[in-house]
Amino acid sequence: MxxxxxxxxxxxxxxxxxxxxxxxxxxxxxxxxxxxxxxxxxxxxxxxxxxxxxxxxxxxxxxxxxxxxxxxxxxxxxxxxxxxxxxxxxxxxxxxxxxxxxxxxxxxxxxxxxxxxxxxxxxxxxxxxxxxxxxxxxxxxxxxxxxxxxxxxxxxxxRAPARLLISGMGDALATYFEARACQRSNAGNCVGGKQTLAAMSLAKLCYDTLLENGVSAMLAVENKVCTKSVENVIEANTYLSGIGFESGGLAGAHAIHNGLTAVEETHSLYHGEKVAFGTLVQLVLENADTEEIETVIDFCISVGLPVTLAGLGIKEVKEEQIMEVAKLACSPDDTLGNMPFEVTPEDVYAAIMGADALGRYYTEEM
Structure with a gap:
């Protein structure tokens, strides 16, 4: 291919x-x-x-x-x-x-x-x-x-509400990690081919740009000004993430998002807010380095992205509801199959609950 x-x-x-x-x-x-x-x-x-x-x-x-x-x-x-x-x-x-x-x-x-x-x-x-x-x-x-x-x-x-730019950061946050998973599994991308070096580089640049500019961009937009950090984040959210996800490939984070759309309590959340939590779930599935997980959680907390089920509006966690999310995320028509290992609904359920526990731990610690 x-x-x-x-x-x-x-x-x-x-x-x-x-x-x-x-x-x-x-x-x-x-x-x-x-x-x-x-x-x-x-x-x-x-x-x-x-x-x-x-x-x-x-x-x-x-x-x-x-x-x-x-x-x-x-x-x-x-x-x-x-x-x-x-x-x-x-x-x-x-x-x-x-x-x-x-x-x-x-x-x-x-x-x-x-x-x-x-x-x-x-x-x-x-x-x-x-x-x-x-x-x-x-x-x-x-x-x-x-x-x-x-x-x-x-x-x-x-001039749009700051929450919308922040949501875009949540969507863009997944780009590098999903592209990396597709690279490891040699999965196809969304345009019918394999990754190019350029696509992976853009995905990594997207992540680095968010970490460097995200907080200052959020603060600038909250004050209704367009600084260089805002322009950088707009490019990351729109172009770097757009090319990065499509030509790099989708994996766990967006599949988790798609499962969450079936939970009525999450309907008030923006796409990127749910994807941000999906990114944390994917990292738990991968058993990613603690330092990497901490960096992602710290970034999400610093800009106001959800890292817990409660942050998604799910105040009462029901096992059968979360398992339904996991089953939907594992649909053969979705992108969890691009992970570099087999993933079952039981794995996803455990990762969702594990991500929620991590989010609560770090939120309470701060």
Whole structure:
């Protein structure tokens, strides 16, 4: 099997870049179908309209209904076709991005992704995570290519609530450890090949960038300013993690996340918050070095990522509920099979409980 790395054709990141959307997107089409939330439209429409002046680009807005499910993907595709638009632009967070990517795939049109938050690594990937209408993980939709363009306005992203940037750090935190597990097992990545040296290097750079810049970025965003550390973390959350996970591969952390989506108490948590705990569970499964586990726990605590089941909203731990999470995580359709050893639901259950115990120990110690 060949080594393959996937990436967007263009990645653009900078302050006030949103006003350049129409000029950048003109490389792909002249009629933009912008999928965003009603609140997102209020935030981004003035800048997009300013940049639209003097161009021949038309812009049609469509409100996102809240879930990346096949019902919504089909609705968006039909609305884009009815509007005669030739480019889909997903403006917002991860579920909007995944819906835009999937709808563009089924229509056969280019897709541009514009994150307004840095809460996941979805923008750069050739992947959509499909949920049921009720919000339970259903499957991965692997796409033939990454988005045509990803545009990140760091002014917009830095003004979002700090919890969203922190959630993105949780998602990005898993990138290196999952890629490392895939490297050890020689598992395939998410673009149908084996890892490249570049993918593994980007995954490690992602982790190092978080450790070096995470706390200062969190503090800056809490104070509504965009510092160099914020820009570095935005790049880590969006690009380094996006390329790193997709071309490095997924393993335990995201499978644990997917299992947790079946627990109603976790539905108020963001994707990256659950992935952060999943990373700790994966490290327990691997019997990782104590120093490495301590580094991850200390980082999570320092930026406010959950390291316990209680932190995920599970105040009353029920054995049968956690075992159901473990069974779902071990689904043959998920990515725990990429670990470099056999993993059973009983192993995952023990690792979840072990991770929770570690998290409680270090939280109480601090």
């Amino acid at each position: 060949a080594a393959i790395i996937g990436s967007p054709s263009r990645y653009i990141q900078g302050k006030s870049e949103l006003k350049n959307l129409c000029s950048h997107a003109a490389n792909y089409g002249k009629s933009l179908f912008v999928l965003t939330s009603p609140s997102g439209k209020k935030r981004v429409e003035p800048a997009i309209s300013e940049g639209q002046k003097g161009t021949e680009t038309a812009v049609v807005y469509e409100a996102f209904n809240g879930e990346c499910c096949m019902t919504e993907i089909n609705r968006v595709a039909a609305a884009c076709r009815a509007a005669n638009c030739d480019v889909i632009v997903g403006v917002g967070g991860g579920k909007i991005h995944d819906t835009a990517k999937a709808a563009a795939y089924y229509l056969g049109v280019p897709v541009v992704i514009v994150p307004t938050i840095a809460s996941t690594d979805a923008p750069c990937s050739a992947l959509s995570v499909i949920y049921t209408d009720e919000g339970v993980f259903e499957r991965y939709l692997f796409l033939p290519s990454s988005p045509n363009m990803v545009l990140v306005d760091t002014d917009v992203v830095s």
